[in-house]
Amino acid sequence: MRQLSAVDAQFLNFETDTNVANIAGLSILEGELTRDELVKLVEERCALVPQLRQRILQVPFNLDHPYWVQDEAVDLDYHVRELALPHPGTDRQLAAQVARLHSRRLDRRHPLWEMYLIHGLHGGRTALYVKLHHATIDGMGGADVLAAFMDLEPRPRREAPAPPPEPDLGPETAEMLVRTAARLAANPAHLLRFLVEAVPRLDEIPLVNQLPGAVPVARAMRSVTRYLYGGDEVPELPKLPVPRTPFNGPISAHRRFAYTELPLAEVKRIKNAFGVTVNDVVMTLAATAVRRWLIDQEALPEEPLVAGVPFSLREVEDDGPGNQVTLMITPLATQVDDPRERLQAVHKAMRRIKDRFGLAPARWLRNLSESMPAALTGLADRAAFGLAAQTSPAVNLIVSNIPGPQIPLYIGGRRLLAQYPVSVVTDASGGLNITAFSYNGDIAVGVVADRTMVPDVWHITEYLQDALEELSSLAG
Template sequence: LAANPARAVRFVAEAVPHLDEIPVVSWLPGARPLSGLARRLAGVGGVPALPALPAPRTPFSGPVSQHRRFAYVSLPLEEVKAVRKAFGVTVNDVVMAVCAGALRGWLAGHGGVPDGPLVAGVPFSLREAGVQEPGNQVTIMIAPLATHVADPVERLHEVRGAMRLIKDRSALAPARWLREFSASMPAALMGLAARSAFALVGETAPPINVIISNVPGPQLPLYVCGNLLLTHYPVSVITDVSGGVNITAFSYNGSLDIGVVTDRTMVPDAWELAAHLRAALDDLLNAESSLPH
């Protein structure tokens, strides 16, 4: 508690150059010019500008209920890598494009696909090479998700461009302000403030439509008391701010194991969305097979 004021000062100093990355705050008048000025004063040049990303309304936007649905699917990592190699992208690009295709397929049958991209929250690690400190060091970057693009290959390249932008920006100006902000707030106060703020933002202008995370895992079999671990399906969280869908992928022993968590009232059939993940990868594989070899 004694260190909180000092941490709060560090948070303010480190957060100002990143105002254009903070959902809701980035939309306030003057936020983007101020963050650009702060970066120049700090000697951080050449940071790619982030586009304005208003999150469109979807059936899974807004405050979530207390109830969840969970579904899962495994995709062969070999197929994901085949798409990666054919189109010169990364495995993460393919995962994001598959998720974009799945969400597009689901939205097409549930009220229609928005004209613009969805806005995805994408967790990124802040841990530097060689750092052995315990605990997570993660922030969430905001990126457009090209659900509005019908062609699967064009969608993949749109996703690749968005992922490259936020990675380049993060590499040049790592967003450690979020960790300082969390450390500056007493735990009890932070919990109350977060619940109140999330509920308010979820009701008015949710900044994110969906959380999508891709976690690289071990590519060898693991055992628990001599029993082979067959699959590893992640179960993650949804919030009022991030919307009623979370898709988290974990690669393990040649498989991409994906867990889909939804709000039961918004997306009652999580298995339908999980099935669209398989279909979206098939679309990319069919496009890959039509390329000249």
């Protein structure tokens, strides 16, 4: 039995019919994989992924964060499903099907995951779409979940049969209420810790950093803290007004999804030519693609777009469950016309937030969440999302780059050809998300968008390819 952290619970709290907190992976496999083979694989490996056996247990009246409890019997007939694409089974047909699946909320009466085996993809390939609720994992954790079903060679490794799980029905109501009282007593300590850590960092908290006086107060508190306790001076962050774009505002319940691959070797060649990082190149490609799309819509702001960039809080060898991630904000240099200058502007901005994060990892969100009574957190989360959608968004979009294995992998004896991330869009973070995942010599990019805001999402992937060609030519 494990209680959800405040950050994990936030992903449950903000979820509505339109703000759906699913994260997923789309695996493209060589050849055909049957459902019987997949079910056998899941049965063998399920014990390696505790999240697949756990469901939510709510505290009475939502007075505290829920608990994860062991599901008595995981119903694989429910969780593992299959379907087929109509002929001819194109990539766009697959992406449209994934978009429909991704927009559906997971049933909280069951463990929060679903797996879809998708047949009929042209070229004799099979697709496997696996989605989990963001309350269970972050991006790095999602990669670990998928890795449990993968092998280093075509012959699947055999796992010893998992022993029956220990019965875990969760705490009794009286015990939950006692624990809730203890948490309420601890809230002032969490709040004090938040104030100590977060006030010097008001300039990096989305929405808060736009309030009058936030930046000077943060700067002054950092000076006081450094005078009293010493330490390095952290880099200043520029004030980042978030311009309005066609993909900011209240999102709908419908999604679009598109994907593409970029050769990692070419990205590294560009990185070496300009003295930047792989992540800088990926961020610049995203900036260029979004800039081109906004120009098409005659909606390119004069100010740079503001991107939310997830940063992992996991320590080395830390493979614990739940979300251990924070969101840093950075200008995306979409207003810069010259691609070479755009790359250097992105490099400078990313280096600034990395230097700052390295000196003082941003754990303020966790402490803020722990400082609030759980009964109020859900209302606060939904209110914040609604306010961001109606007034000023926290960021324009999310851009993420997750490193992955550079060796071929196999699922159920079939070679994994590509692994595309499928992420989240919300009212607060914008109706566009560009997430990259590197695997075996390629960078697989998944683009998720609100259907009404970005109906032509495949143009984004085309512009990513154009942006790569543009930088390649400049690299010589």
